[in-house]
Amino acid sequence: METDPLLRLQAVLNADIPLSRAMGLAVTTWNDSCLTLYAPLAPNINHRETAFAGSLNAVLTLSGWSLIWLLLDQERIQGKIVIQDSQIAYLHPVESDFAARCCLPPTDQVDRFLAMMRRKGRARIELHATIEQNGQIAVNFVGRYVAVWQKSLQNSLNHP
Amino acid sequence: METDPLLRLQAVLNADIPLSRAMGLAVTTWNDSCLTLYAPLAPNINHRETAFAGSLNAVLTLSGWSLIWLLLDQERIQGKIVIQDSQIAYLHPVESDFAARCCLPPTDQVDRFLAMMRRKGRARIELHATIEQNGQIAVNFVGRYVAVWQKSLQNSLNHP
Numbered sequence: 001m002e003t004d005p006l007l008r009l010q011a012v013l014n015a016d017i018p019l020s021r022a023m024g025l026a027v028t029t030w031n032d033s034c035l036t037l038y039a040p041l042a043p044n045i046n047h048r049e050t051a052f053a054g055s056l057n058a059v060l061t062l063s064g065w066s067l068i069w070l071l072l073d074q075e076r077i078q079g080k081i082v083i084q085d086s087q088i089a090y091l092h093p094v095e096s097d098f099a100a101r102c103c104l105p106p107t108d109q110v111d112r113f114l115a116m117m118r119r120k121g122r123a124r125i126e127l128h129a130t131i132e133q134n135g136q137i138a139v140n141f142v143g144r145y146v147a148v149w150q151k152s153l154q155n156s157l158n159h160p
Numbered sequence: 161m162e163t164d165p166l167l168r169l170q171a172v173l174n175a176d177i178p179l180s181r182a183m184g185l186a187v188t189t190w191n192d193s194c195l196t197l198y199a200p201l202a203p204n205i206n207h208r209e210t211a212f213a214g215s216l217n218a219v220l221t222l223s224g225w226s227l228i229w230l231l232l233d234q235e236r237i238q239g240k241i242v243i244q245d246s247q248i249a250y251l252h253p254v255e256s257d258f259a260a261r262c263c264l265p266p267t268d269q270v271d272r273f274l275a276m277m278r279r280k281g282r283a284r285i286e287l288h289a290t291i292e293q294n295g296q297i298a299v300n301f302v303g304r305y306v307a308v309w310q311k312s313l314q315n316s317l318n319h320p
Contacts, residue, residue: 058218
């Protein structure tokens with residue numbers, strides 16, 4: 001039986017991104033098309049006793065990265081994922097432990113992304129993610145990610 | 161004799177934002193209107209052996225925050241600074257220790273910001289910051305920050 005993909009994702013984050021350990025990041029739920037990453041306030045606090053903007057951005061950035069990781073894993077595609085650009089709006093202070101929630105876009109966009117990966121070995125996808133506090137959106141994030149088939153990545157080492 | 165403002169800024173960052181210690185953040189230079197914050201690659205590395213996007217964003221966010229802190233300190237204004245929103249483009253991977261450089265905008269914009277702080281106790285400023293690698297811009301960042309006079313902040317505790 002194969003290991004739970006969320007456990008493997010957590011292991012990848014812990015092993016590959018040391019700062020995720022310093023932030024206390026934990027993969028929590030993955031329901032349907034949405035993923036939630038949790039972080040405690042204490043290691044991510046700022047001068048105003050609320051969450052540091054840099055931590056909020058980091059957890060949101062990783063929520064999008066992780067959602068693509070799970071999607072590619074599910075589709076048995078070995079891909080490397082990088083973020084290309086992002087925008088973030090800090091609407092309200094985050095005053096307690098927090099969770100970043102990132103959902104897949106509509107099915108046609110996901111299908112296009114996967115088809116492009118299979119055809120060209122490289123595809124781009126835009127993801128929205130949020131952090132809520134007391135039932136309202138406290139932080140709004142949009143990131144554009146690029147995934148590259150590991151095989152074509154290895155080729156590109158010779159032809160950068 | 162007053163303590164060096166850069167030493168005080170470093171102490172503020174270390175004390176108030178624990179993640180800045182985990183990132184190994186160091187205030188390095190402040191020449192004319194530009195501030196540089198340094199971070200080593202090791203604690204900020206990612207799965208591709210380059211700097212983690214979340215770390216790059218955090219250091220850039222803090223470079224803008226710190227530049228306003230130094231400006232207000234110089235002007236003897238006790239202000240609280242928060243970031244409102246930001247945009248970031250990851251143009252090239254950052255493959256070694258890195259430095260975020262943030263410069264003040266043209267004098268008229270700085271003057272308007274300070275005048276607004278003194279008149280209204282609250283002002284907004286947009287700052288650009290970059291991380292360079294091998295002589296080219298690797299990461300481009302724009303952030304909008306809001307500063308609030310500490311006095312009016314204390315009042316606002318009673319009238320949120």
